Amino acid sequence: MDILYHSGTLFIVIGVLFFLSGTVGLIRFPDIYTRLHALTKADNVGLGCVVCGLALQSGSWVLTVKLLLIWLLVLIASSASCHLIASSAMQKNIKPWTRP
Amino acid sequence: MPNDNCLSTSHTLATLVRRSLPRFAIFSLLWYALAGSDALSWVIGVPAVLLATSLSLSLASSSRLNIRVAGLLHFIPFFLYQSFRGGIDVMHRALSFRQCLDPGLVAYTTLLPEGSARIFFVNTISLLPGTLSAELRGDQVTIHTLDQGLPVWANIQRLEYHVAALMGETGEGRENL
Amino acid sequence: MSWLHTLFALILLPAIAVGMIRILRGPTAADRMMTAQLFGTCGVAILLLLSAGMLNPVLIDIALVFALLAALATLTFIRRTWQGSGKNKHGYPLS
């Protein structure tokens, strides 16, 4: 039980780090496409790690299913809206930033 | 787009039952997960599940979604590993002292058939390390990559292979090229 | 030992607050909307952590609502506000 709890904590720490780096990327990256990269990847993985950690600590099946369901929902929603944002940005001819 | 021709055969009822039963089971499980084991919750649950089943039947496209279990078992670890790598990649680029970005656009022609397989493929591209699906026209996918030094093509072909195995589309594939 | 979860939620809150800079600055409208999506995802994580920290399982349901509805705003934005009309030029299948 203790091992489960501590590995859950480790997962949560990793997830929080992902979230923080996603925010840093959102602030630092130069254009809309690169910011989309930061947002979708870092946040989905971060939420996945947090969910895994909490599921490891919860010790109940119903709660685990619920947590995984939330993650799945966020995953579907954010990947779909990421593609929509990117494709309509392309449609509006917003040029990607390239290395000078 | 509603399609009526699939229900116009003589065994309409059998088809309907066969199509709706798995959905019904999935939505019932979902309700159980959401509402817990309280028996009284099914007063709302049963109508909700029925409504969800009929709604999902009427919204379902003509291409039947047949997910292979073996493909799913291969896909989930692949997906988890790849998206974790994607997260690490973005984290490294965001936190590194110098900005190490070299973004660019890559064109890719997918061999997956029109419909749910292609949509699924395009949406999962965004979770691979360093790639983001920017546009889809027919079978042409435009991919935005964070670093042109990454093996984008190889990664995407592997993803395409996995999606094809997941959706049961193997056979007509890469070897034609 | 639920203070640990609360601490993590506390760490995630500045991530939201800093992301607000992107709303205020971000050149295109989509940049601002993306940040609202970040708020949704981060909010889900904070709620999940708080539900462990405050020992209140009800918060998970609120996280579920967050996850559903944060995407709704983004989709409305794309379909209604940003992308001219609802007409779809490239044949991206909507159904």
Next chain:
Amino acid sequence: MTYSILTLFDIILVATLLWLGWRLLSSEDIFKAVVLFISFGLLMALAWVRMRAPDVALAEAALGAGLTGPLFLAALRRMNRSHKGERRLDIDENRDGDHGKNSEPT
């Protein structure tokens, strides 16, 4: 321990909410104000959670962020269209051309 952390959480939350509300009211770009309003709704739901009113938080998340946000966005589009005096549907390509967009060429 938990209480002091939660107090700090509340302080940051309230400060962010106040700042957000101020920026929301003082913003000139209406679209920016709408996005800030959506974010305000999400954070307000967190505040209701901290006030131990999860039911209100649920309503706030559903109404504040999920319903009014899209409604405002749709209203913004309509307002913009009637502002330009045009009834055509596919005309307002660069809606944000007047305020925000300065770096990306369209």
